[in-house]
Amino acid sequence: MNGIDAILEKKVVEDGIDVRSDLAPKSVKEALDRYFPNHRNWDLGDFRRQQARDLQIVASGPRRDTSLLIYDNGIGQAPRDFPNTFLSLLRGNKNDVHFVQGKYNMGGAGAIAFCGDLRYQLVASKRFDGKSPLGFTLLRRHPPKLAEAAGKKNTWYEYLVFGDGVASVDVDKLDLGLEGRKFKNGSLLKLYSYRLPEGARSIISRDLNVSLNEYLFEPALPFLTVDNNERYPDNRAPITAVYGLKRRLEADKETIEAKFSETSSTAEFGEMNVTTYVFKALSRDTVKETKQYIQREYFKNNMTVLFSLNGQVQGHYTSEFVTRSLKMPLLKDYLLIHVDCTNLHLEVRNELFMASRDRLKASETAEALRRHLRELLSTGELKDIAKRRKASLTIGSEDTGQMLRDLTRNLPMNDALTKILQQTFQLSVQKPGEAPKKERQDEERPKREPRETTPFDPKRYPSTFQVRGGDGKQGDIKLFKLPMGGTRTISFATDVENEYFDRSDDPGDLRLSVLQQGRSAGTGGPLAAPSQQSDLLDLRRSNPADGTIKIGLKASSQMNVGDTIEIRASLSSPAGDLVETVLVQLTDPERKTIEPQPEPTPPLGIPDLVLCSRDGANNTKAWDELALAGLQMDFDVVVYPFVEEDKLSRIYINLDSGVLRDFKSGNRSADAIELAERRYVSTIYFHTLFLFATTKSRKYVVMRGQNDLDMVDVEIADYVSDLFTSSYAQFLLSFDTSELIEAIG
Incomplete structure (x- = not known):
């Protein structure tokens, strides 16, 4: 990011403008539009690669001891300026430069902690105008043993000087392994023995690039990662242009x-x-x-x-x-x-x-x-x-519900057990002597015939933009009433494609502005002009969706009932902006009528049971149906607990798992197979239920990873499902409690 800043600064200075003056760009976007007018063409490979040569990350050294060189063809620094630029910390030296990203003044110092055990880092730079020599210095962590000998509790970082300043040398060009050029001016940062994460220690044009794209969602300028075939002889693409996750997603x-x-x-x-x-x-x-x-x-x-x-x-x-x-x-x-x-x-x-x-x-x-x-x-x-x-996860037939009732009919529920389950489920406990509650069947509602719609034919640029609906007119302008404390949506019809606001190549925009305001009678004086529209309204604008753009409105505390504001909506287009004007009037709050709610269906008490199979036979849920919702079922999966609203609502049990197949293999008769299947379902169901309930009620946190740096949180449902995927399910089905008691006796 500092390299991108340096390249933008160079462009401004070459234009004869002080980077801190009012003539300088006010944002990164403005700088790009001014100095890189074709920057949206970076989707084109050759154009992107040519620009990316100005900013490169070059790998060198043994595979397991990689050093990284970061180069930018930016403004560069004279040796005398190093202490106030590269070597300064937390001084805010870019706070009044509005078109750059760096604000915290950490620079390369943030990376030195990852430079091997000795923490060595080289900084070199040459001013772009060639009026000063190449300056360089070496940064390191002060050796801990020397710090202890000097009676210091902590070590510190230091940089190399000769006499009163950093070293300098007159040099015209340097061959540093850059792609497509030699170093003439700009800046260099060498990170020795850089500790890349475990997953990124392969060729940097692959694994490291994934992380670079992720952290630089939409970098202002593309850059190159450069590896070489001496380090990875079999790799065909050691050099890659990186231009952000946004463009990768779009492609x-x-x-x-x-x-x-x-x-x-x-x-x-x-x-x-x-x-x-x-x-x-x-x-x-x-x-x-x-x-x-x-x-x-x-x-x-x-x-x-x-x-x-x-x-x-x-x-x-x-x-x-x-x-x-x-x-x-x-x-x-x-x-x-x-x-x-x-x-x-x-x-x-x-x-x-x-x-x-x-x-x-x-x-x-x-x-x-x-x-x-x-x-x-x-x-x-x-x-x-x-x-x-x-x-896609709709529960199957009543057969599974009946099976669950049969399994739970005689389930002993003491107070301690009930307390644990009620923290996880909406448990309905039946009191002794109380008749079971009847389940209410929802009445069938007549289905409406779907309306015939004309297929939407999107255009790259809009040719129409018209407001829909309204609560009347004042003159020729449509009026929309906005209840105090409520929200209102205004829809506009258009013919532009859905990606118009978000596409990387020539995106459009919808601008909203407040033109004039009027106070309601008796509130005293005109409504003050806002500094921006959000002073009066909270606005929510959606992207086009099959011919409709929606704007959501909510009044701020600066408005009173009866106030009216005029809003102008302007949709950009190469042929000229398309403009619509509407009036919004604040009205009394809406009175909400409370409609009688139907009695809820009494819960079964514990999560629903959903039986699954490979082909969906016998009214089970087919694997392919579950896949449409992103739920994996195959021979290795035994069970999946589905959590909804922080509650365990369903337990999906796989009848075609390898565990059940092996368990049934020794049984020959149909009755024996049915008995084995019911034991499998009941065992897996109740162990899943109580594992989930106990883990959640005790507020355990489940984590997974190879080491402390890789540890990530794991959802309880995923943990329980993974537990059964191992030999745990086979153990439960093979373990006979009565035989164990007999053996102990």
Whole structure:
């Protein structure tokens, strides 16, 4: 990121502009548009590779002791300026340069802790104008033994000087193994014996690139990773251009099921753009292979929700956000959410991000933003996708319900057992002598005939933009009433393609502005002009969806009942912006009528039993049906506990598992096989139930990994399912308690 900053600074200085003046670009995007007018053509391989040569990461040394050289063809520094640039910490030397990313003044110092046991790092730079020599210095951790001998409790980092400054040498060119060029000017950072993670110690153009793409969701400039065939003789692509996860996702049509975005603009947070990518549940031969591919290519660092500034990820949530906040467990392995925080209020960003950029701060602002993000994503298209996947898991026939009743009829339920189960399930306990409650059957409702619709024919650029609906007109402008404390959605018809706002190549935009305001009678004076529209309204804008763009509105505390504001919506187009104007009037709060709710069906008491088989025979759930929802069933899977709303709602048991097949192999008669199957179902069901209930009620946290650095949280349902996949299920079926008691006696 510092290399990207340096290249942008060089462009501004070459243009004769002071980087801190009002003439300099005000953002990274403005700098790109001004100095790289063709930057959207970086989807083209040759164009991207040519630009990427200005920023390179070059690997060298033995495979198990890799050193990395980071090069940029940027502004460079004179030797005398090293102490105030490369070698300064926490001085905020870029705070008043608005078009760069670096704000925390950590620079390469953040990487030195990973430079082998001795912590050596080389910094070299030559000013782009050639008016000063090449300066260089060596950074290291002060040897701990020398620090102890000097009576110091802690060691420190230091850099090499000769006399009053860093070393310098007159040099024209250097051959450093860069792709396509020799070093003339710019900056170099050499990280010796860099400790790459276990999964990234292969050729850097493969595994390391996956992480680089993940953390640099949309870098301002592309760059190269350069390895060589001396280190990896059999590799055919040692040099790769990296240009961010966003473009990789857009190119992966085989794996992505849906992509949509929403922009939220509020007085509390500022503007936040949220893009959601939903992966197909079955894009490879099996669900297992699909999950492995998605994890390997897009979730290497277990980041499900990415928060970025100017394309660089600053913090993240794991998949727990999907299961616990969104309550969409079927999507936890198939959802990637990007939150662009570039236009959030400065004070919000300061309360959200840390200088280390490795996690979010634990603050009230961060918690409020999490709640706001949950509200944004819990409705609309994502909710519909979650419903469709859940529909693939519909419970089978009444036979399984009857089997479960037979199994639980004589289940002893003492107080301690009931207490544990009630923490996990909605348990209905029948009192002694009480008649069992009857289950209520929902009445059949007549189905409506689906309406015939004309297929949507999207265009690359919009030619129409018209507001729909309304509650009347004032003059020629449509009026929409917004209840105090409530929300209102305004829909616009258009003919542009769904990806118009989000595509990397020539995206469009929808701009909203408040033109004029009017106070209601008796409130005193005109409504003050806002500094931006979010002062009066919290706005939520969706991307086009098959010909419709929706805007959600909610009034801020600055508005009173009767106030009217005029809003202009402008949809960009190469032929000229398409404009619609609407009026929004704040009305009294809506009175909610409480409708009588039908009596809920009494719960069976414990999770539903769903029997599964390979082909769906005998009213069981077929493996292929479960795969549509992203649930893996094969010969190795015994059981899967399905958690919904933080409760264990269903237990899927596989009747075609290898465990049951082996267990039944010694039985010959039909009665013996049926008995074996019922024992299998009852044993697996109740062990799953109590393992889940006990683990959750005792508040255990399950983790998995090769070492402390690789440890990740594991959902209890996944843990229980994996437990049965091993020999545990075979042990339960083969173990006979009565024989053990007899042997002990």
